[in-house]
Amino acid sequence: MTDDSPAPQTTADPAQRALADAVREIEHHVAAAGWDAPVRVFALVRTQAALAAEPGLAAQLTPEVLAAAAAEPWHLTSIEQEELPGAPDLESLLAGLTWPESVDGAAVTVERIVLPPAAEQHVPDDEAAALEYLLTHPERQDVRLAVGVLRGGAAWCAVRTRANDADDAVGHGPDLVPGLVAAVRSTLA
Known part of the structure; x- marks a missing residue:
C-alpha cells in the first residue's frame, strides 16, 4: 500500500x-474501497524481519517500500487477515484473536x-428502535476508525468522517479511540 499524503506528526x-x-x-x-465496509484486521510485521523469513516477499513490494525498509529497521508491513472467524460483534472478534510472536502489532478498521x-x-433501549x-x-x-497497536505498547489512530471524506481531513493521534486501542492491544497479550 502506498499513500502520498503527508505523514502525521508523531513522536521521535x-x-x-x-x-x-x-x-x-x-x-x-x-x-479507497469506499464506505459501508466490513471490519478489516491486519497483522503488522517489521518488514526487514518478514523479508529475512520470506525472501520471496521482496517481489511483492515496491522499490520504495524496499528502500524504506532498508533505511528504517522499524518499517512495518501490514498483512490483511482473510477469512476472519465469525463473531457477533467487534468486541467478540477481537477477544478471540491472538497473534504469534513473529507479529509485531495489529491493526483494525x-x-x-x-x-x-x-x-x-x-x-431507545430496544435494539431495533436504537438502530433506527x-x-x-x-x-x-x-x-x-483505524487503530494500530505494537507489542511494546505504542498505539496510533486515524479517524475519517464520511462528511469530510478527504485524505487531508483524517484525524491522527495515539489515543483518539482509547477503548478500541485497549481491545486491539489485548489481542497481542
Missing part, C-alpha cells in the same frame, strides 16, 4: 513513527455511527 520514537505510517497507509487503503452527546441521551434512531438521526456522523 521510531516505533511510534512506523506505526503511525502503517495506520495511515491502512486507512488510506481501506478508504471499523465504521461506526456517532451522535452528539445530547442526542445519545435519547437512544441512529440511522435516521439528522446529526449522525459516519466515521471510519
Whole structure:
C-alpha cells in the first residue's frame, strides 16, 4: 500500500513513527474501497524481519517500500487477515484473536455511527428502535476508525468522517479511540 499524503506528526520514537505510517497507509487503503465496509484486521510485521523469513516477499513490494525498509529497521508491513472467524460483534472478534510472536502489532478498521452527546441521551433501549434512531438521526456522523497497536505498547489512530471524506481531513493521534486501542492491544497479550 502506498499513500502520498503527508505523514502525521508523531513522536521521535521510531516505533511510534512506523506505526503511525502503517495506520495511515491502512486507512488510506481501506478508504479507497469506499464506505459501508466490513471490519478489516491486519497483522503488522517489521518488514526487514518478514523479508529475512520470506525472501520471496521482496517481489511483492515496491522499490520504495524496499528502500524504506532498508533505511528504517522499524518499517512495518501490514498483512490483511482473510477469512476472519465469525463473531457477533467487534468486541467478540477481537477477544478471540491472538497473534504469534513473529507479529509485531495489529491493526483494525471499523465504521461506526456517532451522535452528539445530547442526542445519545435519547437512544431507545430496544435494539431495533436504537438502530433506527441512529440511522435516521439528522446529526449522525459516519466515521471510519483505524487503530494500530505494537507489542511494546505504542498505539496510533486515524479517524475519517464520511462528511469530510478527504485524505487531508483524517484525524491522527495515539489515543483518539482509547477503548478500541485497549481491545486491539489485548489481542497481542
